[in-house]
Amino acid sequence: xxxxLALTSPLLILxxxxxxxxxxxxxxxxxxxxxxxxxxxGAGTSAMAILACAMLWKHxxxxxxxVAFGYHLSASPMSLFFTALVAMSAMLTHLSSPKYLVEQGSxxxxxxxxxxxxxxxxxxxxxxxxxxxxxxGLEIMSMSIYVLVAFKxxxxxxxxxxxxxxxxxSVASAFLLYGMAFLFGMSGGTSFIEIxxxxxxxxxxxxxxxxxxxxxxxxxxxFKVAAVPFHxxxxxxxxxxxxxxxGFMSSGVKVAAFGAFxxxxxxxxxxxxxxxxxxxxxxxxxxxxxxxxxxxxxxALTQKSVKRMLAYSAIAHAGYxxxxxxxxxxxxxxxxxxxxxxxxxxxxxxxxxVASLAAFAALSTVGSGGxxxxxxxxxxxxxxxxxxxxxxxxxxxxxxAGVPPTLGxxxxxxxxxxxxxxxxxxxxxxxxxxxxxxxxxxxxYLRVTVFVYMRPEGRTEREYVREPSLTWAMGIAMxxxxxxxxxxxxxxxxxxxxxxxxxxxxxxxxxxxELPAKAEPAAAAQK
Amino acid sequence: xxxxxxxFYALGAGAVLSTAAMLLPTTGRSPIHAALLLIxxxxxxxxxxxxxxxxxxxxxxxxxYAGAIMVLFTFxxxxxxxxxxxxxxxxxxxxxxxxxxVALFVFxxxxxxxxxxASAAKAVDLTQHDTFGxxxxxxxMMYSTFMVPFELVSVLLLVAAxxxxxxxxxxxxxxxxxxxxxAEEFKTEGHAAGDGEAAAxxxxxx
Numbered sequence: 001x002x003x004x005l006a007l008t009s010p011l012l013i014l015x016x017x018x019x020x021x022x023x024x025x026x027x028x029x030x031x032x033x034x035x036x037x038x039x040x041x042g043a044g045t046s047a048m049a050i051l052a053c054a055m056l057w058k059h060x061x062x063x064x065x066x067v068a069f070g071y072h073l074s075a076s077p078m079s080l081f082f083t084a085l086v087a088m089s090a091m092l093t094h095l096s097s098p099k100y101l102v103e104q105g106s107x108x109x110x111x112x113x114x115x116x117x118x119x120x121x122x123x124x125x126x127x128x129x130x131x132x133x134x135x136x137g138l139e140i141m142s143m144s145i146y147v148l149v150a151f152k153x154x155x156x157x158x159x160x161x162x163x164x165x166x167x168x169x170s171v172a173s174a175f176l177l178y179g180m181a182f183l184f185g186m187s188g189g190t191s192f193i194e195i196x197x198x199x200x201x202x203x204x205x206x207x208x209x210x211x212x213x214x215x216x217x218x219x220x221x222x223f224k225v226a227a228v229p230f231h232x233x234x235x236x237x238x239x240x241x242x243x244x245x246x247g248f249m250s251s252g253v254k255v256a257a258f259g260a261f262x263x264x265x266x267x268x269x270x271x272x273x274x275x276x277x278x279x280x281x282x283x284x285x286x287x288x289x290x291x292x293x294x295x296x297x298x299x300a301l302t303q304k305s306v307k308r309m310l311a312y313s314a315i316a317h318a319g320y321x322x323x324x325x326x327x328x329x330x331x332x333x334x335x336x337x338x339x340x341x342x343x344x345x346x347x348x349x350x351x352x353x354v355a356s357l358a359a360f361a362a363l364s365t366v367g368s369g370g371x372x373x374x375x376x377x378x379x380x381x382x383x384x385x386x387x388x389x390x391x392x393x394x395x396x397x398x399x400x401a402g403v404p405p406t407l408g409x410x411x412x413x414x415x416x417x418x419x420x421x422x423x424x425x426x427x428x429x430x431x432x433x434x435x436x437x438x439x440x441x442x443x444x445y446l447r448v449t450v451f452v453y454m455r456p457e458g459r460t461e462r463e464y465v466r467e468p469s470l471t472w473a474m475g476i477a478m479x480x481x482x483x484x485x486x487x488x489x490x491x492x493x494x495x496x497x498x499x500x501x502x503x504x505x506x507x508x509x510x511x512x513x514e515l516p517a518k519a520e521p522a523a524a525a526q527k
Numbered sequence: 528x529x530x531x532x533x534x535f536y537a538l539g540a541g542a543v544l545s546t547a548a549m550l551l552p553t554t555g556r557s558p559i560h561a562a563l564l565l566i567x568x569x570x571x572x573x574x575x576x577x578x579x580x581x582x583x584x585x586x587x588x589x590x591x592y593a594g595a596i597m598v599l600f601t602f603x604x605x606x607x608x609x610x611x612x613x614x615x616x617x618x619x620x621x622x623x624x625x626x627x628x629v630a631l632f633v634f635x636x637x638x639x640x641x642x643x644x645a646s647a648a649k650a651v652d653l654t655q656h657d658t659f660g661x662x663x664x665x666x667x668m669m670y671s672t673f674m675v676p677f678e679l680v681s682v683l684l685l686v687a688a689x690x691x692x693x694x695x696x697x698x699x700x701x702x703x704x705x706x707x708x709x710a711e712e713f714k715t716e717g718h719a720a721g722d723g724e725a726a727a728x729x730x731x732x733x
Binding site: 015022069070072073108110113114117120121124130132133136137139140143144146147150151153162 | 672679682686687693
């Protein structure tokens with residue numbers, strides 16, 4: 001029990017931070033100072049969660065792949081890596097929020113509690129070892145994010161965005177639940193181990209149902225990561241949401257969704273079962289990825305608002321990442337038919353999350369008095385009036401475009417390399433399209449820097465929001481982009497370990513030794 | 528056994544008939560009649576569950592579905608307050624035909640599955656052999672095997688409650704309009720009373 005509590009300590013820290021905020025906030029005066037205290041408190045507790053992940057990673061040793069609380073949660077390298085990443089997103093979001101919310105006139109303490117709850121839900125998603133905990137984690141995250149998107153209650157755009165996201169997201173959840181119900185029906189269990197075991201020995205007549213289940217589950221995840229053709233909600237939700245929350249959606253939500261997707265793909269579905277059932281899972285993913293990145297980039301080209309442009313760029317990046325999901329290597333312990341993802345997706349997510357958090361933190365400095373000024377033309381002069389924010393925005397754009405000294409470049413490089421390595425360049429055409437897409441994307445990313453630095457300023461002088469914790473947020477993001485960008489080796493190896501740890505050691509043992517253990521009674525019942 | 532079989536057919540027929548009655552032209556035009564018929568159908572289903580010795584499910588069916596959810600349904604119908612001429616004749620569209628086709632397909636598949644299962648099934652006295660579905664058994668599972676998801680659901684409910692309050696409550700304490708101290712409140716004759724109440728009752732009831 002104590003052991004299990006230690007393994008889930010990052011989750012517990014996040015949960016208790018949420019409850020503490022919720023309970024204590026009514027007793028604090030509702031002043032600006034009290035709110036910025038919650039911002040710092042949130043950043044501190046998120047940092048503690050990251051620290052807990054690091055401790056478990058470092059001192060875990062043999063316990064690294066352990067499941068906690070009876071196959072519902074795990075502390076595998078993958079879950080720790082992704083938990084640390086969502087906690088990092090939460091930390092920067094907490095730091096960049098307080099002043100922005102005051103300016104927008106909706107600074108309530110519940111914001112920080114919901115942010116913690118969302119992070120907790122994400123951590124549960126990426127630590128889940130069963131469909132049940134994965135789904136509930138996803139719902140905790142989604143519910144919190146729906147409310148956070150609509151948090152500017154006086155702004156029609158914000159409420160509309162929240163409502164749209166809520167309705168579309170509920171449909172996606174329904175799809176996911178339906179798919180999971182079929183998976184449960186076929187395997188007789190909700191944990192990934194049981195599903196993998198059942199799929200390893202498919203019974204006749206299961207194929208069609210499995211296809212249905214997998215397609216529905218996949219549709220739900222494509223929705224959550226904003227991939228074409230389920231991307232319609234993205235621009236409105238991203239534009240209407242409070243700017244720090246937009247940053248959180250494009251970093252934390254994406255990280256959590258891809259983490260959970262990798263778990264479902266590799267820990268629950270992948271393996272002998274999938275190849276025997278002839279579902280071209282990898283080809284489908286790669287195709288969706290290529291379509292998504294192309295549509296996202298082409299639509300991003302015409303956007304005038306930087307916030308909306310970043311929403312379309314989030315779609316494009318979801319495309320790159322979907323293509324990255326096919327990059328796999330044989331499992332180290334189980335051997336060839338079983339695969340684990342490479343470090344491509346985890347490492348790419350680090351670069352993408354940090355860069356978009358930096359961009360949205362910088363965008364939080366413009367706009368005041370309930371107004372957001374995130375149009376391109378409104379950023380003119382930012383480089384001169386607020387050089388630091390201008391530099392952070394510019395650097396984030398360069399990283400998102402994937403230009404060498406930054407983290408974004410190495411993320412893309414590793415992704416390309418790993419995808420090319422799959423079956424001797426089977427995905428070469430896809431990779432070529434990805435490179436062409438990157439070229440297209442450089443145009444609209446670099447256009448932002450042109451507006452920030454190179455356009456003559458008009459007569460109106462714009463005021464920027466300056467605040468210590470916001471400066472910290474931008475500073476941390478910028479430092480991460482540059483430092484990890486220049487010394488990427490350590491992070492790359494960690495991402496590789498994370499990918500290889502998608503299956504817990506217990507699961508591997510079960511799959512390896514107990515394959516024929518459970519199937520007979522179920523098969524008899526079928527006949 | 529015959530009593531049980533008789534009960535099964537009676538309850539099943541009740542459930543099917545009350546659902547089918549919703550499609551009749553006279554009741555189908557009135558949403559409130561349809562909702563009331565749905566309650567009747569839920570009660571019959573609860574009886575079927577009880578027959579399967581799934582006691583907890585049977586009770587929950589009545590409390591949650593026939594109770595809470597149906598109250599919600601009827602409230603929504605009453606709030607919408609549709610007059611009979613506002614309810615249009617149902618039109619057949621491609622989307623509906625497609626949806627109907629898929630529904631029929633799934634229904635066929637399920638019938639097929641039930642047929643398969645029925646041919647393999649043997650008569651078992653559930654009360655003798657299986658405690659699955661009793662309150663004790665479900666409670667035991669909920670606090671052992673499924674403890675973590677159970678606790679997680681409580682967090683989910685908390686989030687939903689907090690979110691609903693945040694979005695729907697009329698007055699939340701604004702930062703740019705600080706809550707006055709009681710003395711100031713007295714002076715300004717309670718125009719800020721709503722705010723004070725909101726600050727005190729954060730996360731409370733609407």
